[in-house]
Amino acid sequence: MIKIVTDSTAALPEEYVKRYDITVVPLKVAFGDEVYRDGVDITPEIFFKKVKESSIFPKTSQPSVEEFYQAYENIFEKYPDTEAIISIHISAKLSGTVGSANAARELLPQKDKIFVIDSKLTELALGVVVLELAKAVEKGAKVDDLIALAEKMHLHSSIKFTVDTLEYLYRGGRIGAAQAWMGSILQIKPILELKDGAIEPVERVRTKQKVKSRIIELTKEYAGSDPVKIAIAYSDNYEEVLEVAQEVKNSLNITDFYMGPFSCTILSHIGPGSWGIIVFKEV
Template sequence: MANVRIVTDSTADIPQELRERYNIEMVPLKVHFGNEMYQDAVTISPDQFYEKLAQASKLPTTSQPSPVEFLEVYKRLHAQSPDCAIISIHLSAAMSGTYQSALLASSMLEEEEVDVTVIDSKSASFGIGVYVLEAAKLAQAGYDKDAILARIAQLQQEQKLYFLVDTLEYLQKGGRIAKASAMLGTLLNIKPILSIDKDGEVYAVEKVRGQKRLLQRVLEMYKEHFGNQPVDVGVGYSTEKSTADTVVAELKSQFDVRSIQYTRIGAVIGTHVGHGTVAVFVRPAAPDPEPLNS
């Protein structure tokens, strides 16, 4: 049976219960409130983060893991199982240096012949999480590295994602949009539908006036892409689960939804999108992988 271990970072926003169930290693990014530093999903939970964010006078900052942090994980996994292959899947390189840190760590192990493949997800939040979970399920079922990498590449082509933000404030402070655009959008109740392009960068797909029309338009775009085929859905939210529930109800009414996974948007991604954000990740439905014979 193949022996593959899956590593990711905290921006994949995978619930702890799923990380433990599928034996996923997670390296945290960090969020900084002034002189206070927290490890995303380790020493600060989403609830704690959004409470601190609401009280903060200044937007927090974020930082990537060092190559040494990845190196320690790769060495530990190799020591546990010297014949294992490691697949390490990370936040878009266009958004963070996390991928580069992991890549540098893997290069330090070449002489020791540790098999590490580092992947730029070109995505964020549960957009990464979907790839990681699928990879981990295949690994548990006994699939080899090449089969898992092929499935990740397929998912990268198939998955569509849209982010709906409640306020433009965090995008503006993070340098994603100009201050004048943020002020005008707030005054006119104009909200962007955001996605991530093939290069892994956030962009505005459309700008819509009003929350109701915003959701309606997202559903229309998903319908244009997936038609009537069965789909699997991931829904991430920062603070308002009721909004996520509304999105899920609408998806169920218009699509053949085979599975739904809720997740919270954690501290690092939350720093850049803020409260009230909902992210919807849709892909063609697929059954869990059949275990291979050992």
């Protein structure tokens, strides 16, 4: 038996978590002294309500070593015949979550059965990989197969997204003050990507409509006519992003389609009005 552990940035709907018995270790979101477990004590709806009501910017933190230790120990106690745990998480360039997972692994007598993977991804991109690993486990895949599949999916992915304001990226330490100030003054709407586990700039445009058109165009260019899995993430703009989803669905050769909200952890760094498209070429 192989069990899968991930973190709350995978933004997995509860139905999938239950269906595949996936263990999700939550990151934390704090508004001042109020600390919430992502996906447990706070949802995107509650997050946006707090953002509107509070002058305090949210901060995030990784799960503790103890929380990972407890998660692994619980699996071994509940399933004594566990052969391996695949623990796959948000990119190490974005969070210290992988470090906590590795530190917890070292404390357990069954450490040789725990395989911690830096997905180099996050959000629904990580979520889709987790689901594919879970499906592969059901089909009898071995540990080496699962590790190889996770790497292949990362290498055959494209993640483009945009933010409505640069302030959250600045507050989260992702860009400098000058960039944030210039972006605000010029009303620049950036197109960003997750590349090799880090956030990188792609282009800058001046209007929301141009951002929408360009991200869809870049998505089509990457996908071509190949069969692809698509995931679309949104913030507080479901209706707007639903239009994007329809256009993408009508244009690409899609084998699997997912759409859902960003996790509160990631929303803390990108803010309201953000959305993105994730493409996985079939591997």
